[in-house]
Amino acid sequence: MKETRKLKSSKGRYTGLVHVHSRYSHDGKLSTEELKRMAVADGHSFILISDHCEDLDLRRCGELIGECEKQSDAGFVMVAGIEFHNQGIAVFGLERAAPGQEDPTRALEESLTGRTFNVLVHPRGRKSEIVDAMMRRMHAVEIWNVKADGGRFPSARRIRLWRGWREKYGLKAIFGTDFHGMKERTGVHVEVELDVLSREGLMEALRAGEYRMYNREKEWDPENMSPKEMWAVKGYGLFRGVAIGAYRRAKVLMPAGLRRRGKKMVDGEGP
Numbered sequence: 001m002k003e004t005r006k007l008k009s010s011k012g013r014y015t016g017l018v019h020v021h022s023r024y025s026h027d028g029k030l031s032t033e034e035l036k037r038m039a040v041a042d043g044h045s046f047i048l049i050s051d052h053c054e055d056l057d058l059r060r061c062g063e064l065i066g067e068c069e070k071q072s073d074a075g076f077v078m079v080a081g082i083e084f085h086n087q088g089i090a091v092f093g094l095e096r097a098a099p100g101q102e103d104p105t106r107a108l109e110e111s112l113t114g115r116t117f118n119v120l121v122h123p124r125g126r127k128s129e130i131v132d133a134m135m136r137r138m139h140a141v142e143i144w145n146v147k148a149d150g151g152r153f154p155s156a157r158r159i160r161l162w163r164g165w166r167e168k169y170g171l172k173a174i175f176g177t178d179f180h181g182m183k184e185r186t187g188v189h190v191e192v193e194l195d196v197l198s199r200e201g202l203m204e205a206l207r208a209g210e211y212r213m214y215n216r217e218k219e220w221d222p223e224n225m226s227p228k229e230m231w232a233v234k235g236y237g238l239f240r241g242v243a244i245g246a247y248r249r250a251k252v253l254m255p256a257g258l259r260r261r262g263k264k265m266v267d268g269e270g271p
């Protein structure tokens with residue numbers, strides 16, 4: 001994917017996926033090795049893993065960190081992370097194992113003591129706002145969650161929520177996949193510019209908000225969306241709300257082929 005774009009500076013452009021579940025999550029379908037293979041095939045250079053805290057006891061969390069190191073080399077970076085469902089927070093860049101399963105509250109505190117990239121994932125409403133002190137430790141809000149929002153447009157509702165929090169907490173927007181399996185294979189990705197690809201450089205760029213967001217070749221800049229883009233996003237949000245309800249009611253009667261086509265129409269194609 002990135003070979004076709006021209007380099008603007010001497011820095012290299014590296015693309016990757018944010019908010020990815022591996023088999024360390026009970027509902028994750030791919031191993032870290034398979035995830036890397038998929039990402040590389042799609043032209044990417046990094047993956048930010050966020051496995052569910054309830055599936056990561058201290059031992060498995062340590063294993064996940066080791067696995068991510070094992071999958072990382074000069075051409076690829078896999079970053080270990082953990083998702084706290086109750087708080088709707090994903091912490092990327094774990095350096096030490098945290099007791100996610102045994103004591104999620106402590107695990108969250110401990111995770112945040114490192115140089116991590118902290119994202120409010122799939123916010124649903126005002127209730128998604130966590131305590132003020134915690135909000136101040138976040139870096140970004142996931143305004144596109146491919147699993148929940150489909151592969152066509154970011155979520156109008158989450159953009160609205162993010163804009164409120166941007167004013168108050170200075171949070172950036174980010175695109176996440178919430179990848180669990182091939183259904184969420186997507187063109188939605190994030191790009192950073194680095195002198196050389198490294199975990200440290202990647203984490204620094206993310207923490208500083210120095211990244212761009214794309215769906216396939218199309219760049220989205222949530223800070224400067226055109227009226228046309230905003231209308232498309234809002235219109236799609238309305239369409240999706242109606243279409244999903246109708247689709248859920250009709251799908252029991254549909255043959256499998258039609259079911260797949262219907263889903264593709266609502267959610268969009270892969271990468």
Ligand SMILES: [Zn+2]
Binds near residue numbers: 025028052
């Ligand atoms: Zn899950």
Ligand SMILES: [Zn+2]
Binds near residue numbers: 021050083178
């Ligand atoms: Zn998730």
